[in-house]
Amino acid sequence: MEMVLRALAIYLVLMVVFKIAGRRALMQMTSFDLILLLIISEATQQALLGNDFSVTGAALTIITLVVVDMLFGYLKRYLPGVEATIDGTPVILVENGRLLENKMKQADISYDDIMAFARNGQGIDKLADIKYAILEQNGHISIIPATK
Known part of the structure; x- marks a missing residue:
């Protein structure tokens, strides 16, 4: 026992x-x-x-x-x-190319973390090209590109 x-x-x-x-x-x-x-x-x-x-x-x-x-x-x-x-639940970190800094602080995620995921996953190198960046439950960041 x-x-x-x-x-x-x-x-x-x-x-x-x-x-x-x-x-x-x-x-x-x-x-x-x-x-x-x-x-x-x-x-x-x-x-x-x-x-x-x-x-x-x-x-x-x-x-x-x-x-x-x-x-x-x-x-x-x-x-x-x-x-x-x-x-936990998914957390939106970027919305329409704008950083949601209060959410980033709560999640302890930096701008560089977001951009690394954007470059690796989507080939995006500018914040303005991100419609949404979402911190998922598993710790990864999903990047949804802005439509042009």
């Missing part, structure tokens, strides 16, 4: 930490992010398993994590508002 409670606790802690870190953390992985991810995974592994390195303990932990993830999936599907609370 201790393994199940450990897995549940770590799952919830990581969910809260990444919610606080914001979607920007999901946008692009830098070298620092990779190092941080490796350290987090090692610390998580130790917290999940404690001193039990048995196959049974690992299997129980994995099953618990999958079941908890499935449970959250069902909650998001059947209870209104849960998905928005857990995953």
Whole structure:
């Protein structure tokens, strides 16, 4: 039972930490992010398993994590508002070539982040050519070009 409670606790802690870190953390992985991810995974592994390195303990932990993830999936599907609370909602960052700076500050997204997505995804190099830039739930920025 201790393994199940450990897995549940770590799952919830990581969910809260990444919610606080914001979607920007999901946008692009830098070298620092990779190092941080490796350290987090090692610390998580130790917290999940404690001193039990048995196959049974690992299997129980994995099953618990999958079941908890499935449970959250069902909650998001059947209870209104849960998905928005857990995953957030899309945020418009640019509207008709104009930066919405208050939304950008809230999402911790810079002009350079938006323009990088515009260049890579649409070949757009001017803000005026963007009708909408939308920060999606998964941390990516969708660019809708302005019609000419």
